[in-house]
Amino acid sequence: MKKLVVVLGSARQDSISEKAAMKYIEGAEQAGYETVIFRANDMNIHGCTGCGNCRKNGTDCVIQDDMQKYYSELHSCSALLVTSPNYYANVAGPMITFMNRHYCMNNPDKTSRLHSGIKLAGIFAQGAPENYPKYPATYDWYLSTFTGKGMDLTDKLIIGGDSNIQTVLNKAYEMGKNL
Numbered sequence: 001m002k003k004l005v006v007v008l009g010s011a012r013q014d015s016i017s018e019k020a021a022m023k024y025i026e027g028a029e030q031a032g033y034e035t036v037i038f039r040a041n042d043m044n045i046h047g048c049t050g051c052g053n054c055r056k057n058g059t060d061c062v063i064q065d066d067m068q069k070y071y072s073e074l075h076s077c078s079a080l081l082v083t084s085p086n087y088y089a090n091v092a093g094p095m096i097t098f099m100n101r102h103y104c105m106n107n108p109d110k111t112s113r114l115h116s117g118i119k120l121a122g123i124f125a126q127g128a129p130e131n132y133p134k135y136p137a138t139y140d141w142y143l144s145t146f147t148g149k150g151m152d153l154t155d156k157l158i159i160g161g162d163s164n165i166q167t168v169l170n171k172a173y174e175m176g177k178n179l
């Protein structure tokens with residue numbers, strides 16, 4: 001069965017990015033995916049220490065924390081969805097720490113350690129209007145860590161403070177269904 005791994009970046013009750021992610025998941029499950037969900041804020045994730053063990057030996061990160069379970073799901077998934085609220089013009093802190101821990105997904109020769117064909121989607125919620133011009137570059141930068149390891153970006157959804165929520169949820173559902 002195709003597997004979608006989801007990493008939710010908001011800790012907020014009634015989170016808009018999470019609501020959209022749930023609609024995305026609904027669509028993906030309709031399309032035959034099983035889903036595994038992680039909540040970054042509830043995970044025990046240590047910061048990358050830059051020890052270099054992974055790049056020397058071509059292995060997953062040696063830090064024994066909740067990323068290990070994620071790594072194992074990542075190595076066997078077909079798609080990854082990452083979500084985040086915008087905090088201070090960037091993705092939220094736990095999602096940065098999470099992203100930093102992908103340094104180990106490159107071999108010593110810098111080729112990707114991930115299997116090919118993993119589809120990638122990002123959902124980002126911000127207080128600023130949907131078309132606020134300053135933020136897309138930041139979200140693209142964030143996603144580039146994952147596309148840089150060979151993932152194929154299929155969907156990116158930016159939810160603004162002025163977005164119509166029903167429209168956003170419909171869009172998220174359609175994206176998931178077409179995954």
Ligand SMILES: Cc1cc2nc3c(=O)[nH]c(=O)nc-3n(C[C@H](O)[C@H](O)[C@H](O)COP(=O)(O)O)c2cc1C
Nearest residue numbers: 010012015016017085086087088089125126127128
């Ligand atoms: C600490 C903090 C910092 C924020 N900084 C920004 C910001 O720089 N730009 C922005 O557009 N919205 C900012 N916001 C608003 C959130 O991005 C917005 O409420 C978003 O919809 C939250 O997503 P969520 O509902 O998925 O948690 C900030 C909110 C918080 C709590």
